[in-house]
């Protein structure tokens with residue numbers, strides 16, 4: 001009776017073909033205000049894991065606040081995860097922000113940097129807007145997802161950018177041509193507790209740039225907003241920080257988390273949720289609102305108004321989705337780099 005094995009042998013290659021035709025890695029630019037809060041660091045670690053898993057291609061990291069240690073720190077984390085040459089840009093127009101953890105970039109064990117890097121040693125970061133333009137120009141049309149998890153200073157500057165020797169297109173035209181969607185952590189789109197006018201920090205700390213983003217971002221390019229309410233519904237478990245990073249003596253994610261939040265805090269996962277949605281938009285980790293339009297008011301409030309074929313949607317989250325998202329986030333943050341430093 002060879003029938004069943006034969007069927008199995010016919011089925012297997014079909015199954016393999018299916019997996020070989022898996023979606024291409026998402027091409028991603030990570031725009032972060034990595035300075036103040038530590039969720040940016042966990043989000044960056046996730047992106048490296050996702051790249052190691054073949055799910056995304058991290059094209060560049062741009063920084064949307066001013067701090068002399070921000071680019072060196074990002075380079076140190078990228079180097080830890082095996083991407084020492086990943087382009088890094090930093091805003092020239094953003095406000096300064098102090099940090100509890102960026103000093104890790106300068107930490108030394110003996111004479112050597114604990115976390116090797118070349119930015120701040122023998123290289124300098126690029127200017128964020130020109131790096132954004134250069135990165136977009138080099139990608140296929142309609143292929144890039146921009147993840148913005150801080151102030152909107154860099155994307156506002158991109159929107160204001162004019163034709164230059166990198167591209168004859170101005171900012172909006174370049175976005176229209178190259179960007180598939182933006183996944184943005186900002187604002188509050190649903191009631192927070194009993195507060196229906198919550199002012200979220202990424203907006204409140206630089207209202208004009210988020211207003212410009214909301215007003216001038218091209219209508220054809222969807223924006224998916226992860227509001228304050230999503231990240232607080234998925235606290236990162238402190239047990240993971242305590243237990244999951246012992247595969248190296250010093251781990252930049254663990255050390256940054258402890259410097260920022262200490263060992264007894266489950267930090268909300270604001271920025272991580274925008275990464276998870278950006279790379280797996282079809283996996284239903286989150287629900288999506290209907291389409292509409294976000295406007296940013298002068299006090300920093302993000303107002304969503306439903307509109308047919310509107311550019312904007314926001315993430316929603318059931319209890320079951322929150323449980324699944326939390327597991328996914330932890331697994332993606334704790335996975336060791338393919339090659340340990």
Ligand SMILES: [Ca+2]
Nearest residue numbers: 075084085118
């Ligand atoms: Ca480097």
Ligand SMILES: [Ca+2]
Nearest residue numbers: 033040149150
């Ligand atoms: Ca952030």
